[in-house]
Each structure stands twice: as structure tokens, then as C-alpha cells.
Amino acid sequence: MRHIISILLENESGALSRVANLFSARGYNIETLCVAPTEDPSLSRMTLVTNGTPEIIEQIVKQLNKLIEVVKLVDLTEGVHIERELMLVKIRAVGELQRAEVMRLVDIFRGRIIDVTEVTYTVEITGTSEKLDGFMDAVGRDELLEVTRTGITGIARGVKALRT
Amino acid sequence: MELTGAEIVIRALKEEGVDYVFGYPGGAILHVYDAIHAQNDIQHVLVRHEQAATHAADGYARASGKPGVVLVTSGPGVTNAVTGIATAFMDSIPMVILSGQVPTKLIGNDAFQEVDSVGITRPCVKHNFLVKDVKELATTLKKAFYIATTGRPGPVLVDLPKDITAAKTVFDYPHNIKMRSYSPTLKGHTGQIRKAVKLILKAERPIVYVGGGAILGEASKEVTELTRMLGYPVTNTLMGLGAYPATDPQFVGMLGMHGTYEANMCMHDCDVMIAIGARFDDRVTGNLEKFAPYARIVHIDIDPSSIAKNVQVEVPIVGSVANVLRAMISLIREEGSQPVKKEALARWWRQIDKWRAIDSLSYEHSDTIIKPQYVMQQLYTVTEGNAIVTSDVGQHQMWAAQYYHFDLPRRWINSGGLGTMGFGLPAAMGCKLACPDLDVACVTGEGSIQMMLQELSTMLQYNTPVKIVNLNNGYLGMVRQWQEFFYEKRYAMSYMDALPDFVKLAEAYGHVGMKIEHPGDVEASLREAFAMKDRTVFLDFITDPEENVFPMIPAGGAHNEMLLAGRDAMRSTHEEGMVLV
Numbered sequence: 001m002r003h004i005i006s007i008l009l010e011n012e013s014g015a016l017s018r019v020a021n022l023f024s025a026r027g028y029n030i031e032t033l034c035v036a037p038t039e040d041p042s043l044s045r046m047t048l049v050t051n052g053t054p055e056i057i058e059q060i061v062k063q064l065n066k067l068i069e070v071v072k073l074v075d076l077t078e079g080v081h082i083e084r085e086l087m088l089v090k091i092r093a094v095g096e097l098q099r100a101e102v103m104r105l106v107d108i109f110r111g112r113i114i115d116v117t118e119v120t121y122t123v124e125i126t127g128t129s130e131k132l133d134g135f136m137d138a139v140g141r142d143e144l145l146e147v148t149r150t151g152i153t154g155i156a157r158g159v160k161a162l163r164t
Numbered sequence: 165m166e167l168t169g170a171e172i173v174i175r176a177l178k179e180e181g182v183d184y185v186f187g188y189p190g191g192a193i194l195h196v197y198d199a200i201h202a203q204n205d206i207q208h209v210l211v212r213h214e215q216a217a218t219h220a221a222d223g224y225a226r227a228s229g230k231p232g233v234v235l236v237t238s239g240p241g242v243t244n245a246v247t248g249i250a251t252a253f254m255d256s257i258p259m260v261i262l263s264g265q266v267p268t269k270l271i272g273n274d275a276f277q278e279v280d281s282v283g284i285t286r287p288c289v290k291h292n293f294l295v296k297d298v299k300e301l302a303t304t305l306k307k308a309f310y311i312a313t314t315g316r317p318g319p320v321l322v323d324l325p326k327d328i329t330a331a332k333t334v335f336d337y338p339h340n341i342k343m344r345s346y347s348p349t350l351k352g353h354t355g356q357i358r359k360a361v362k363l364i365l366k367a368e369r370p371i372v373y374v375g376g377g378a379i380l381g382e383a384s385k386e387v388t389e390l391t392r393m394l395g396y397p398v399t400n401t402l403m404g405l406g407a408y409p410a411t412d413p414q415f416v417g418m419l420g421m422h423g424t425y426e427a428n429m430c431m432h433d434c435d436v437m438i439a440i441g442a443r444f445d446d447r448v449t450g451n452l453e454k455f456a457p458y459a460r461i462v463h464i465d466i467d468p469s470s471i472a473k474n475v476q477v478e479v480p481i482v483g484s485v486a487n488v489l490r491a492m493i494s495l496i497r498e499e500g501s502q503p504v505k506k507e508a509l510a511r512w513w514r515q516i517d518k519w520r521a522i523d524s525l526s527y528e529h530s531d532t533i534i535k536p537q538y539v540m541q542q543l544y545t546v547t548e549g550n551a552i553v554t555s556d557v558g559q560h561q562m563w564a565a566q567y568y569h570f571d572l573p574r575r576w577i578n579s580g581g582l583g584t585m586g587f588g589l590p591a592a593m594g595c596k597l598a599c600p601d602l603d604v605a606c607v608t609g610e611g612s613i614q615m616m617l618q619e620l621s622t623m624l625q626y627n628t629p630v631k632i633v634n635l636n637n638g639y640l641g642m643v644r645q646w647q648e649f650f651y652e653k654r655y656a657m658s659y660m661d662a663l664p665d666f667v668k669l670a671e672a673y674g675h676v677g678m679k680i681e682h683p684g685d686v687e688a689s690l691r692e693a694f695a696m697k698d699r700t701v702f703l704d705f706i707t708d709p710e711e712n713v714f715p716m717i718p719a720g721g722a723h724n725e726m727l728l729a730g731r732d733a734m735r736s737t738h739e740e741g742m743v744l745v
Contacts, residue, residue, distance in 0.1 A: 010345055014282060014294070025287050055472065062469035068291040068311060071345040164344055 002031070003057050004076040004083060004154045006162060007046040007064060011037050015069040019046065022067065028052065028060055032085075032129075032151030043071065043164065047153045074162050076154045083154040086124070087132045088114075090146040091139055093121045102139060109135045120145060169298045169329035170195035173262060176305040177206055179337045182233050184209055184224060184597055186217040190237025191277060193264030195329035197235075209597070209626055212618035214241050216590035218248020219616070222257050223591030226577045227552055228598035229382065231258035231312050238264045239277030242284065247584060249319050250288035254581025255403060256380055258317035260308050261285075267327040268296060281323045290318030298331035306338050315348030316467040317380055348466060352483030357491050360438075360462040360479045364492075365501055367436035368508035369458075369515075370396040373419065376403025376580065377441020377465060378485050379573040384408065386489035387440060393496060394503055397516055399427040401442055402565055403580040410569035411549075416516060417525075420448040421717050422562040425524035425726055426516055428715075431456055432723035433515075439463040441485045444474040445581075454722030464488045524715045524728055525566055534683050536560065536635045536707045540567035543605060543633060546690040551603040552577060552595045556588035556612030559641035562713045564607040586615030589632065593619060596628040603694060604630040610663055611640045620673035623700050631693050632702045634666060637709045645712050670702035679704045 009015050016035060023030050028050060035046040050060060057075070064070050076083070093099045102121050106113055111125035125135055129152060136144060156162070167175065173196050177185065186209045189197045200208050211217040214236045221232025232252070236245050242263045252259045266275040282294045291311050293304050304322060312320040364370065372394075378387050384407045391398045391414060398408045399419040408415055417424030419431055428450075431437070437459040442448070449455045452474060461477040463470075464485055471480040481488050496502070503509060527537045540563045543553075553568050554577040555561040561578055570576045577595055579587040592606035613634055623630065635641075643658040667677030676699050680689045686705070693701040714729035 014286075017283070018286065021286055055476075059469065059473060066467070066469050068343070068346050 001054075001057075002049060002051045002077065004081070004152060005048045005050065005061065005064070005073055006076050006154060007048065007073040008038070008071045008162060008164065009044050009046060009067075010069040010071065011042050011044040012069060015044065016046075018067050018069060019048070019064065022063055023050075026059075026063065028056065034151040034153045040164075047151070049152050071164055072162060074156065076156055080157040081154050082157060083128055083152050084126050085129050085132055085152050086126045086150045087135075088122065088124055088148050089136070089144060090120055090122045092119065092143045092145055094119050098143075102143075105135065105138050109138070111135065165334070166332040167335045168195065168199070168332050169301050169324065170199035172298070172301050172333070172335050173305065173324070173329065174199045174203060174206065175335055176302055176337060177233065180309050181230070182206055185233045185235050186211055186221045186224070186594070187235030188214050188217060188237065188241060190239075190241050190264060192238035192266055192326045193235065193241070193262075193324070193329075195326065196262070196264070196324070208235070209593075209622065211590065211622050213616070214244035215248045215586065216616055216619045216622065218245050218252065218259070218261070219584075219587050219590035220594035220619075221259055222248060222252045222587075223554060223577055223594030224598045225252075225257050225259055225594075226591070227574050227595040229574065230598075231260055231309060232594065234259065234261040236261065236263050237277065238266055238281065239279045241277075242279055242281040246285060246288065249285055249321065251579050251582045251584040251587060252319045253288045253290065255376060255579065256317050257319065258312045259319040260312050261319060261321040263321060263323050264329075265294070265323045265325040268325045269327070271325065281321065285321050288319070289321050290316075292321040292323065294323040295325065295328050298328050298333045301328065301333070302335060302337050303341070306341050307343065310341050310343075311346065315346075316377075316470075349468070349482045350466070350484045350487055352464070352481045352488035352491055354491070356479055356481045357488060357495065360481060361492055361495050361501075363436060363460060363462060363479060364394065364438060365496075365503050366505065367396070367503065368505045369433055369435045369512045370394070370438065370509075371430040371434040371436075372396050372398040372408075372438045372440065373401070373431065373442055374398060374404045374407045374440045375401040375442025377443075378404055378407040379441075381441055381466065381485040383441065383484075383486035383489055384573040386486050386493065390489050390493050393493065395509070396438075396503075397430055397513070399423070399430060401445070401448055401580075402578065404442065405565060405576040406570035406573040409571040411571055416520070418565055419723075421450070422566065422713050422715065424566075425522050425715055425728065426519035428717065428723040428726055429519045430516060434459050437461045439465075439477070440489070441465060443470045446474075449474060450717045450725075451720055451722045456723070522728070524726070527711075527714070527729055530708070531683060534680065534686060534705055534707045536563050536637070536705075536711055537567055538683060539633065539635060539686055539705050539707065540564055540607070542687045542690055543607070544568045546687065546694055547603055547605065551575070551605045552592075552599060554578065554588045554592040554595060554604065554606045556606075556608040556615075557583045557585045557642075558609050558612060559637075559645065559711075559713050560607050560609045560612075560635040562642075563635070585612040588612060589616045590619050590622075592630040592632075593623050593626070593628045596630055597626070605633055606630050607633045607635070609641060610634060610636040610638065610660055610666075617669075620670065620675060620700070624674045627698070629696070629698050629700045631690075632700070634702065634704045635707050636663070636666070636704050637707045637711065638663070639709055641711075642713070644710070648710070648712070649718070666702055666704040670700075675700040675702055677702045677704065679706065681706045
């Protein structure tokens with residue numbers, strides 16, 4: 001099963017490699033990984049999507065907690081949560097008909113055009129991974145010139161917060 | 165007053181109560197060596213290879229309970245040390261490794277003797293640091309000792325760029341340290357302890373299964389007290405030998421691949437298993453699918469990730485083993501409770517006695533050829549069970565574990581997890597420095613000893629007399645045994661041709677050499693060797709070349725599928741077991 005693990009870790013060089021190393025050394029999967037400093041510059045927040053049996057997820061959580069630089073972590077999928085991913089996508093847009101169609105799709109998917117040339121639109125779009133996939137399907141995979149996605153980031157619903 | 169980084173390193177080591185540092189100098193670490201030269205409190209032991217420095221520090225740590233300290237230079241200094249660091253990591257041994265590094269400005273430039281030491285050691289340390297500012301040096305060293313020695317112990321490496329050891333700052337050593345991201349759970353959960361005690365007292369066929377965690381956690385007193393209070397049978401893992409006295413009638417021997425028949429049968433048939441500081445390693449459990457099918461398991465460990473890693477348990481308790489056991493003992497005392505299933509327990513002991521009667525450690529004696537088991541029995545007799553015994557890896561390791569009965573913790577020193585050949589000799593040197601008043605024996609074979617032979621020179625220099633018991637069968641014995649059983653006796657590369665004359669070799673290094681070829685000479689030679697208190701003696705025992713280690717659970721087998729000497733010697737293993745190691 002897919003799990004979203006959100007980790008607060010010391011913002012130190014090497015912390016990321018320790019997490020990545022753990023996953024490769026123990027044969028766990030990383031589907032996406034998203035990391036940046038938090039409001040406290042001494043801490044990074046990492047969101048990691050992985051999958052495995054409940055036993056494997058339990059070991060992943062324990063092994064992550066064992067890393068000295070990991071301050072706190074939560075498996076967001078254990079509760080109600082919000083997840084988002086940001087995608088930047090360069091789309092072929094040639095001729096009035098195609099340009100209008102892309103603009104309409106961007107509108108429907110609540111994206112934004114952030115760069116324009118005579119033959120392309122560059123679009124910013126956020127949502128769940130499924131929504132981003134849906135947008136790419138709607139535009140047509142052949143029309144995509146370049147795609148970059150951030151990977152999932154997430155947060156729990158309600159008043160509970162992951163803090164030190 | 166400002167001190168250089170190198171001086172700070174030495175001052176920090178003094179603050180930590182370090183008396184020995186095991187190391188080897190080189191360009192990037194020379195400032196620290198210069199600081200060592202300027203003082204007399206810390207003795208430096210100059211090994212002949214960096215791997216030996218780590219094993220010696222490891223042996224010192226295992227024998228003394230204090231962290232071992234290693235000092236090496238950058239590049240090859242670190243890469244040579246990696247095997248020893250990984251050895252300590254697998255067995256959770258507290259160790260601090262200080263490594264030189266090229267100056268910070270040159271890091272990443274492929275400088276002379278540069279290697280990414282933090283990167284190379286990352287998977288085999290508990291933690292590591294690269295010090296980038298001399299102002300952080302003292303705190304980093306404090307953290308290194310704190311992390312290495314608390315929780316589940318392990319090696320911690322501190323990488324010291326040369327400019328950092330030259331730079332100056334005010335020395336202010338923190339006496340306490342608190343880390344928001346690291347605070348091991350020491351006290352067990354009261355509710356879980358209560359639940360465990362309830363389950364334990366209702367057991368009909370209990371077994372106490374004790375691992376190395378009980379020794380690392382200084383809990384052998386508590387293990388012994390609780391086990392005696394309950395009157396339950398107890399087994400120790402290879403790493404746990406000595407945690408419960410081996411000569412006690414409740415002790416059923418070591419368990420696992422080469423454990424006793426009674427210990428493994430207890431594991432298989434038990435209804436309640438009390439796992440203490442043990443990690444259900446594959447050499448202990450055998451086939452996991454057939455592991456302890458009737459057992460309800462209580463598992464006490466300081467490392468939460470050890471729990472439910474290989475085997476699901478009913479009552480997990482995270483905490484220091486000694487703390488948790490003390491809580492259990494006082495709970496049982498307060499309530500005045502005791503095991504309730506008296507009749508079932510009596511039946512269980514009768515069953516165990518039947519298993520014991522099989523005498524799974526018996527072997528065929530010989531008047532003409534030296535049996536390795538006999539050497540171990542004589543070693544036990546001659547040293548009256550009081551020696552520290554280190555070992556290398558292979559058949560001799562198993563025989564030492566089977567026939568030397570350890571009554572005390574920190575007397576049996578071996579590389580259980582990583583299985584590092586070459587460990588025994590440098591570890592013995594470390595043990596002798598830690599416990600100068602005890603006899604130290606290094607049980608080895610002609611294969612293992614040649615991996616770290618150069619340390620005979622170090623042992624002369626630092627006057628660390630140990631008795632090297634070489635079980636010389638001319639084969640890489642454990643490899644040969646597996647080839648006999650599982651590869652139809654195709655002895656690929658397991659034959660040691662062109663062996664040196666070990667007697668002359670020992671003499672060349674300034675030690676005493678003895679070659680023993682007849683069973684009748686075994687005891688006398690050991691007595692003679694141990695009488696030479698201040699000499700290292702190399703005893704080269706020419707033993708039966710094709711003796712096998714029994715009993716044995718073949719790979720893929722279950723605890724109740726043991727092969728016994730003579731009876732089952734040639735029965736082949738399970739097909740699925742062949743893919744296991």
C-alpha cells in the first residue's frame with residue numbers, strides 16, 4: 001500500500017543521503033521525494049512516498065526514526081490529510097484551434113499559463129498526482145514537450161501539526 | 165586560552181576517560197599525532213594495519229564496556245578501517261573513529277589521499293560527522309561519544325580536515341549534551357511489562373532467549389536473577405554467551421545453527437519465549453516459516469527496529485534490558501507471584517532432560533589425531549574457565565562457543581554479526597590492554613590468523629601476552645564443511661597449501677612457538693603456554709583435517725530439523741535452503 005511519510009529532519013549536509021541510503025540499503029522503494037527547509041531554518045521537511053506491506057512500512061518508520069538527524073515523522077496516510085504536487089509543463093501549441101483547446105484545458109484543471117511563445121504554452125498546475133496525470137492525458141501525451149514534477153508534499157487535516 | 169583543533173581532540177579524549185587509542189599515522193592526521201606526542205595520559209597503540217586498529221579497539225570495548233577509540237589518516241587509512249567499523253556496527257560495539265581528512269579547501273578536488281570518508285562509512289556507522297568549523301569540534305566529539313555509548317551502541321566516525329586540527333579556538337567541553345533528534349528510550353512501558361509478566365507466569369513450556377544486548381546493556385545480573393526466580397530454561401545466542409552462566413543447570417546451551425539440540429528443541433516447542441536483547445538473526449531462527457510455531461513472544465530490546473523485524477511478537481517492550489528486567493523482578497516480588505503451571509513445567513523439564521540425554525555435543529575421541537573439540541575442552545580446563553577468549557571466524561569459532569563454558573559476560577569476544585576473519589588476534593590485544601590481569605586466549609585457524617598476522621609485531625611492542633590457539637586443519641574448515649555437505653565434496657579453494665612454519669614465524673616476531681601433533685600433548689602444552697605469563701605463545705595444533713561442526717541446522721531447516729554428528733552427517737539440505745547462505 002502507498003504511504004506518505006512526512007519527516008522533520010536536521011537541515012544538515014548529509015541528512016538527505018542518510019535517508020536515501022537507508023532506502024537503497026534495505027531495499028525499500030521511494031516513489032517520490034520532496035524536501036525543503038521549513039520556517040525554522042535549522043529544520044528540513046521531507047515528504048516521501050513509498051509502498052510496502054504493513055510490516056515493511058513499520059520497519060521503514062522505525063529505521064527512519066533511528067537516523068540521528070530525523071527529529072520527528074508522521075505517516076500521513078494513517079489519518080485524513082491533504083496532498084499536493086506541483087507540475088510545470090511545456091506544451092506544443094500551434095494554430096488557433098490547438099492554442100484555444102490548451103487554454104480551455106488549463107482553465108478546467110485550474111492551471112495557469114506562465115510562459116508563452118508562438119508555438120508553446122508553459123503551464124503551472126497543482127493537485128493530486130492523479131489530477132496531474134489527468135491533465136497530461138487530456139492535453140495528449142504527444143503534445144508534451146517537457147514535464148517536471150515536484151513529487152508529493154502533504155499535511156494532515158485538522159489542528160494537529162508536525163512540530164518539534 | 166586558545167587550543168588547536170588537535171589539542172582539543174586530545175583534551176576531549178581525556179574528558180571522556182580514554183586511556184588507549186589504537187591507530188596509524190599519516191599526512192592528514194599528523195597534527196593530532198603531534199598533540200599525542202606532547203602528553204602522557206593517553207597511550208597510543210601503533211598497529212600494523214588500520215583494520216587491526218578497529219578490531220583492537222573493538223576487543224578493548226567488548227572486554228571493558230568502555231568505548232574503543234581509533235585514530236587513522238585520510239584515504240587508505242579510512243578504507244582499511246572500514247571492515248573493522250562494519251564489524252563493530254553489526255555487533256553494536258561502542259567505538260569512536262577519528263579520521264584525518266584533506267584540508268576543507270581541497271575536499272572534492274581528488275586531493276592526495278582523499279576519500280569521501282563520511283560517504284564510505286555511512287552505511288556501517290551509527291552516525292558520522294565531518295567537522296567544518298573548529299568551534300564545533302568539542303561539541304561534535306561529545307556528541308560522538310554520547311551517540312556511540314548510549315541506546316543501542318555503535319561506531320561513530322568523526323572526520324577531521326587537516327586545517328580544522330590546525331585552527332585555534334577556546335576549548336569548552338560540554339559535560340552534558342541533549343539532542344532533540346536523539347533520545348533513546350530507556351524505561352520500559354509499565355503496561356507492557358505487566359502484560360509480559362502475566363504471560364510469562366502462565367507459561368507451560370517457557371524458554372528464555374538471551375542475546376548480546378544483555379551483555380552490552382550490563383544486564384547479566386538481572387537476566388540471571390529473573391531466570392532463577394522463574395526456574396525456566398535459558399539459552400544464549402553466540403553474542404550472548406556469558407550473559408547467563410553456562411555451568412548453571414538451567415542453561416541449555418547456545419542455540420542456532422550450531423547450537424545444542426536441547427536449546428533448539430526448546431525454541432521450537434516452547435509456548436512462551438522471553439527474548440532479551442536478541443534480534444532473531446537468521447543464524448538463530450533457521451527457517452522463519454517454521455520458527456517457534458507455538459510461541460507467544462515477549463521481546464525486550466532497546467532498539468525498536470529490532471522488534472518485529474524478522475518475527476512478529478505479542479508483547480514488545482522497548483527499553484534498556486537491565487531496566488525492564490529490574491521492573492519485572494520487582495513486580496513479581498511485590499505481588500509475591502510465581503509460575504502457576506507447576507505440573508506442566510515439571511513435564512517440560514523432563515522433556516528437556518530427554519533432549520539433553522542425546523548429548524548433541526559428543527564427538528568421537530581419538531588417541532592418534534588431535535580433535536579440535538578436545539583442544540577447546542582442554543583450554544577450558546587449563547584456564548579454569550576464567551580466560552577471555554577471542555576468536556576468529558569459522559569452525560574454530562563454533563567449537564570455542566560450544567566447548568568453552570562462559571560463566572561471565574565480556575569473556576567471549578567474537579565477530580558474530582559480520583563474521584570477520586582476522587578479528588581474533590587484534591581483538592585479543594585490545595582485551596589484554598583492557599584486562600591485564602586476565603588470561604587472554606585467541607582461538608583461531610590457519611586461515612583466519614593469516615589475515616592479521618602482522619599484529620604479532622604490535623603485540624611484542626606493547627607487551628600484550630596472549631595465547632594463540634591455532635586449530636590448524638589445513639582447510640578453510642567451515643567452507644570445506646559446507647562443500648562436503650552441499651557441494652558433493654568439491655573442495656573449491658578451501659585447501660590452504662604452502663602454510664608457513666608457525667613456530668618459526670612466532671619466533672621471528674619475538675614470541676614463543678609450539679607445534680602440537682599428538683592428543684596426549686594437548687593439555688601439557690596449554691599448561692606450559694599459560695605458565696608463561698609475560699609471553700605471547702603461538703600454539704599450532706595440527707588437528708583432524710575433516711572434522712565437522714555438529715550439531716547443525718542446515719540452511720532452510722527448522723529448529724527441530726537438526727543434523728547430529730554421526731547419525732545424520734551426510735543428509736543433504738532442503739532444496740530451498742541452498743539459496744540461503
